Amino acid sequence: MGKARIAFRFGHYGDCFHGSQVQPDVPTVQGTFMHIFKKKLKWTQERMPVAFSSRTDSGVHVRLNGGFIDLEQERWDAMGEAGFIKAVGHQVPESISLVDARQVADDWSPRRALYRTYRYRMECMEGWVEPELEDFTQLCSLFKGEHDWSNFCRREPGRTTTRVVEECKPWVNDGRIIGFEIVGEAFVWNQVRRIANAMLAVITGYRTTERVIEARDNPQIEIDLGLADPDWLILWSVSWEGIPDIETPEPTIPVPDHTSSRWQDLCRQQQKEILIRQFDFIQGRY
Numbered sequence: 001m002g003k004a005r006i007a008f009r010f011g012h013y014g015d016c017f018h019g020s021q022v023q024p025d026v027p028t029v030q031g032t033f034m035h036i037f038k039k040k041l042k043w044t045q046e047r048m049p050v051a052f053s054s055r056t057d058s059g060v061h062v063r064l065n066g067g068f069i070d071l072e073q074e075r076w077d078a079m080g081e082a083g084f085i086k087a088v089g090h091q092v093p094e095s096i097s098l099v100d101a102r103q104v105a106d107d108w109s110p111r112r113a114l115y116r117t118y119r120y121r122m123e124c125m126e127g128w129v130e131p132e133l134e135d136f137t138q139l140c141s142l143f144k145g146e147h148d149w150s151n152f153c154r155r156e157p158g159r160t161t162t163r164v165v166e167e168c169k170p171w172v173n174d175g176r177i178i179g180f181e182i183v184g185e186a187f188v189w190n191q192v193r194r195i196a197n198a199m200l201a202v203i204t205g206y207r208t209t210e211r212v213i214e215a216r217d218n219p220q221i222e223i224d225l226g227l228a229d230p231d232w233l234i235l236w237s238v239s240w241e242g243i244p245d246i247e248t249p250e251p252t253i254p255v256p257d258h259t260s261s262r263w264q265d266l267c268r269q270q271q272k273e274i275l276i277r278q279f280d281f282i283q284g285r286y
Helices: 031-039 073-089 133-142 190-204 209-217 263-282
Strands: 002-012 061-072 096-104 113-121 147-149 163-174 176-184 233-239
Touching: 002 147, 002 263, 031 061, 061 263, 073 096, 073 233, 096 263, 113 133, 113 163, 113 190, 133 163, 133 176, 133 190, 163 233, 176 190, 190 209, 190 233
Parallel strands: 061 233
Antiparallel strands: 002 061, 002 096, 113 176, 113 233, 147 163, 163 176
């Protein structure tokens, strides 16, 4: 029998890994899956499956990402999704949540997603002051549409920096603005974090809206608006044709406690709590 291409979805804590992509001598999400696949699925003499849908840096949390592995059809027929989840899910560390697995077309690639959704929790940034909803909605709208995002990314030789942002809107929780949600088919490296820093600069009065528009509309002129921390970024979801999206409730997120000198450390703990709640919802524990 031939090969079976198995798509699997997962989430992970970003601060437990040196990014998602495999690197020598440091823990990564891809490296962890490689080790488990070889140990539990007898996956040998194969190159690593196509890269995960979205590459994430160290510190970036992930609610839902996806990848694939090619197995012998006979092995998949014998184990099915339940066997795969048992074999792999029982081996992954607590920092990874394995969601599901299914057989897909032989040419299926996680990179060919319909869209990716990120959320950035700006209220954890130093200097954040909650703006008026109308003003922040207008600010978010500056980052919608097709643009060359050269001034809002880490440029990579030979790679285009033109992307389409389908949606950029306030992230509202329990009636307050805590950040923004941004949706697109694909993003360039550091795009969301640079957008977050540009937004904060406008909110705090350090930059003008006109300067942000200038950076957006003049990619041939280098204009550096800074890079926000990875700690407050969550890859919220990735959507593919033929694979149902996973919708979950969103519990109330506590307001950052600025009475503590370590308030951002408390925010980092809250980021993990957001993920824990989401993982529990996804796995049907609530």
